[in-house]
Amino acid sequence: MRRPLRRAGHGRHTRPAAQRHLRGNGARPMTDVTTAADRAAAYWNSPGTVTEFRSLDVQPYLTDLLARTAVDGPALDVGCGGGRNTLALLERGFDVLAVDLHAGMVEATRARTAAYPSGRISVRQGPAHEIPAQDGTFALAVCQGVLHNAVDRAQWAATVTELARVLRPGGLLALNTFTCETLDPMLRAGTEDGQYLLPDNVPMVLLPVDEVLAAFTAAGLAARGETHTYVRDLDVGPRAVLRCVLRREGD
Numbered sequence: 001m002r003r004p005l006r007r008a009g010h011g012r013h014t015r016p017a018a019q020r021h022l023r024g025n026g027a028r029p030m031t032d033v034t035t036a037a038d039r040a041a042a043y044w045n046s047p048g049t050v051t052e053f054r055s056l057d058v059q060p061y062l063t064d065l066l067a068r069t070a071v072d073g074p075a076l077d078v079g080c081g082g083g084r085n086t087l088a089l090l091e092r093g094f095d096v097l098a099v100d101l102h103a104g105m106v107e108a109t110r111a112r113t114a115a116y117p118s119g120r121i122s123v124r125q126g127p128a129h130e131i132p133a134q135d136g137t138f139a140l141a142v143c144q145g146v147l148h149n150a151v152d153r154a155q156w157a158a159t160v161t162e163l164a165r166v167l168r169p170g171g172l173l174a175l176n177t178f179t180c181e182t183l184d185p186m187l188r189a190g191t192e193d194g195q196y197l198l199p200d201n202v203p204m205v206l207l208p209v210d211e212v213l214a215a216f217t218a219a220g221l222a223a224r225g226e227t228h229t230y231v232r233d234l235d236v237g238p239r240a241v242l243r244c245v246l247r248r249e250g251d
């Protein structure tokens with residue numbers, strides 16, 4: 001069985017166009033004429049990456065959560081990728097706002113959800129730390145594989161605050177993020193604590209599980225039920241994952 005190649009830091013996929021200029025040990029580009037944001041966008045927008053994320057199945061944890069969660073308000077899919085979770089939320093009966101920073105993913109999710117009326121689905125391009133919604137809008141938010149893509153600690157913290165802002169009291173956040181307990185060998189330390197650089201110098205933020213949970217607690221989101229930590233064996237090496245459901249304090 002073919003084992004998918006995975007780019008350090010982002011998940012499963014084939015080698016991206018953004019890395020084709022790497023030489024030698026693959027640690028640094030020979031000529032770095034683009035910004036990290038450009039390289040990240042080139043990766044996430046590449047047809048191969050979009051196709052791969054569009055083909056993923058919904059993970060059982062989310063299927064289970066949706067089956068036991070009442071539909072009593074709209075849902076948010078932040079960093080919606082190819083739209084697998086957006087579609088699952090729609091099928092469950094939620095009206096959905098799906099947001100992704102990268103146009104290729106936005107287009108993929110729009111195409112995948114085109115059968116739903118505009119009153120039920122809105123797909124917007126933008127960053128996870130600036131969600132286009134009023135305070136206290138969502139009964140449920142899904143943030144899978146996205147939070148660690150923050151470029152630095154400030155953006156990471158702003159994303160946590162933003163997720164808390166848009167959830168209504170009692171609303172749930174299904175969080176799935178890489179953490180720093182296990183680091184694959186392709187990662188290098190960045191310029192600040194918790195920041196790491198992928199081989200193409202695109203940054204990501206990987207923090208200890210306790211620190212992730214403490215940040216959400218400080219923002220008003222407490223863990224509901226068990227938190228799950230495990231190691232994913234990516235082709236680039238092992239990577240630690242935190243998966244949990246957090247509940248916005250209040251009614």
Ligand SMILES: C[S@@+](CC[C@H](N)C(=O)[O-])C[C@H]1O[C@@H](n2cnc3c(N)ncnc32)[C@H](O)[C@@H]1O
Binds near residue numbers: 085150
């Ligand atoms: C690992 S994929 C996960 C996609 C989807 N959540 C899923 O589980 O299939 C990460 C997604 O986050 C998006 N992304 C990366 N940085 C982002 C940011 N700062 N704000 C919003 N989306 C971002 C990428 O374009 C990509 O679609």
